[in-house]
Amino acid sequence: MSVRRGGHPALRDIGIDIPRGAITGLLGPSGCGKTTLLRTIVGTQSHVSGQVDVLGRPAGSPELRGLVGYVTQAASVYEDLTVAQNVHYFATIFGTKDAVSESIAAVGLDDKADAQASDLSGGQRSRVSLACALVSRPQVLILDEPTVGLDPVLRADLWRRFRRLADDGVTLLVSSHVMDEAEQCDNLILMREGGLVAELTPDELRARTGHNNLEKAFLALIEAGGQ
Ligand SMILES: Nc1ncnc2c1ncn2[C@@H]1O[C@H](COP(=O)(O)OP(=O)(O)OP(=O)(O)O)[C@@H](O)[C@H]1O
Ligand SMILES: [Mg+2]
Known part of the structure; x- marks a missing residue:
């Protein structure tokens, strides 16, 4: 192609x-x-x-x-939501709410689950994007x-x-x-x-x-x- x-x-x-x-x-x-x-x-x-x-x-x-899960080159997260809320949002769309905690843990952000995305470092934001992609179990x-x-x-x-x-x-x-x-x-x-x-x-x-x-x-x- x-x-x-x-x-x-x-x-x-x-x-x-x-x-x-x-x-x-x-x-x-x-x-x-x-x-x-x-x-x-x-x-x-x-x-x-x-x-x-x-x-x-x-x-x-x-x-x-x-x-198909896709993590874009620039982190795509909702800045006004917390880490857990970002992941929960995608889990709701895909019907996989049981996977929220495991996805946050998978990217090493358990201790930041309640932090607002706008307060995270660049690397942490990328990891939130990854957790959002993992949560649908693609x-x-x-x-x-x-x-x-x-x-x-x-x-x-x-x-x-x-x-x-x-x-x-x-x-x-x-x-x-x-x-x-x-x-x-x-x-x-x-x-x-x-x-x-x-x-x-x-x-x-x-x-x-x-x-x-x-x-x-x-x-x-x-x-x-x-x-
Ligand atoms: N939105 C766009 N409109 C027009 N051309 C674009 C656009 N985005 C990228 N290109 C062009 O398409 C080509 C490939 O870009 P692409 O973003 O796929 O490269 P890349 O290998 O991902 O680069 P990087 O490693 O910097 O991310 C480049 O020549 C670029 O100029
Ligand atoms: Mg690129």
Whole structure:
């Protein structure tokens, strides 16, 4: 599929398969089209040509709404509600009120449950967004740079949580700038300037480039033109 944004091509001839029950990392430089690709899969992107199917249905189908969770790059929380109220709101929509506490605990915000969202730090707000996405217990979880602004302990914590979700059969697609996070993924989609550079596992990336360090490997692949 391809996407035009602002009259220019933002994604060009992308053909990928994202395996179920695994963590797929989406990596590439700023402006290469990561958010556009995620929006296309969620079904919120216009000017898409080609075909995008999610769980066997066209992306954006109404039946997918409760099955696909999306955490946008900028935290989207209601500032005038508390953490618990934000999560409770989404739980009410999806009929999963029993999942409110577990979702807040999952992002390490139990002690902030009654804090107003406007009083939270940037990293804490992102985690409220994540809790709101987790509360519907989605089968597909689309996360746009979910660990930006988080400290190393919390990042490691979240990646353990992502792994547990994948072990439970959830399909995760996680964008990142940080190549050390690529290590945590089962598969990688590497992009550059709206195009697909490669779709492979971290070990395949190392083998193909001869670099053990994934950042160096990605750079080597880009310099080689993705071949
Ligand atoms: N609202 C918009 N209108 C027009 N063009 C846009 C819009 N948003 C993004 N673009 C363009 O689409 C291309 C891809 O942007 P996108 O946001 O998908 O990149 P990204 O890889 O997510 O970048 P980042 O890592 O900085 O978040 C860029 O060239 C950008 O200029
Ligand atoms: Mg982006």
